[in-house]
Amino acid sequence: MLLFVQEVVAIARNVRIKAARAALDMTQKALADAVGVSRQTINAIEQGEYNPTIKLCRAICRVLGKSLDELFGEEE
Amino acid sequence: MKKQRDAVLDEMQNAKLLKLEATGLWLTFWLLTAAIVVQALLGFSLREIAGEFIVLLIASVYIAVSSVKNGLWTRDSSPSLRASALASLIPAFAMGAFVIVRSLVFLHKPFEATLILRAGIYMLVVYALCFASMEIMRRIYRKRLDILENADEEDKE
Structure with a gap:
């Protein structure tokens, strides 16, 4: 059950970042360059394979114009 | 750098x-x-x-x-007297096996009661050394953990 919940959160996170990026017509590479990380890191975050530090979360939010809750908050 | x-x-x-x-x-x-x-x-x-x-x-x-x-022991177990006693058995038995295998297989010596006695003494010595080392480390760890956990909030530690 816990695994299922974690998977749902990971998938949701993936979709939210990807959607926010797509809305700005931004590639993974462009977002990576903007926040100062590699493209593989952005890809891993979107895939739910890597949990970024709060510092990187905030940088991503700043670039995508979203709040921490909107991109990384738990689903209701 | x-x-x-x-x-x-x-x-x-x-x-x-x-x-x-x-x-x-x-x-x-x-x-x-x-x-x-x-x-x-x-x-x-x-x-x-x-x-x-x-x-x-x-x-x-x-x-x-x-x-x-840094106040760390292992990922999956807490230090205790029982854990030290049990963990020390591993190197002790390894030493006993080493003495017997070396004597019988590599030095081609006959199997004698003295071999078992020698292996037993080695096992006891290794067990005592490991147990003592682990207990000393455990006590130092507990003291260190106390310092780290009870440090003032303003302190770095």
Whole structure:
């Protein structure tokens, strides 16, 4: 059950970042360059394979114009 | 210098590299241990295996001291008298097996009661040394953990 919940959160996170990026017509590479990380890191975050530090979360939010809750908050 | 190195990798790459380095460290640690055991079984003298032995000793002391200093023991168990007593059995039995195998297989000596006695003495000595070391480390760890957990909030520690 816990695994299922974690998977749902990971998938949701993936979709939210990807959607926010797509809305700005931004590639993974462009977002990576903007926040100062590699493209593989952005890809891993979107895939739910890597949990970024709060510092990187905030940088991503700043670039995508979203709040921490909107991109990384738990689903209701 | 450190800043330059950090700037090359981002946080995920850095975390991955740390994981790879940790795997590499443990691989080296156990392979070095295996190399020392095999060389000792084959009858190499202490002088011949001293290099590997010193490297392993330095690495072991570094890991143990730095872990305790940071209030860390192991990932999956808490230190206790029982844990020390049980964990010390592993090197003791390994030593006993080593003495018997070396004598029978590599030195081609006959199986005698004195061999069992010798293996038993070695086992007891290794057990006592390991148990004493673990208990000393456990006490230091507890003291260190107390300092770290009860430090003033303004303090760095």
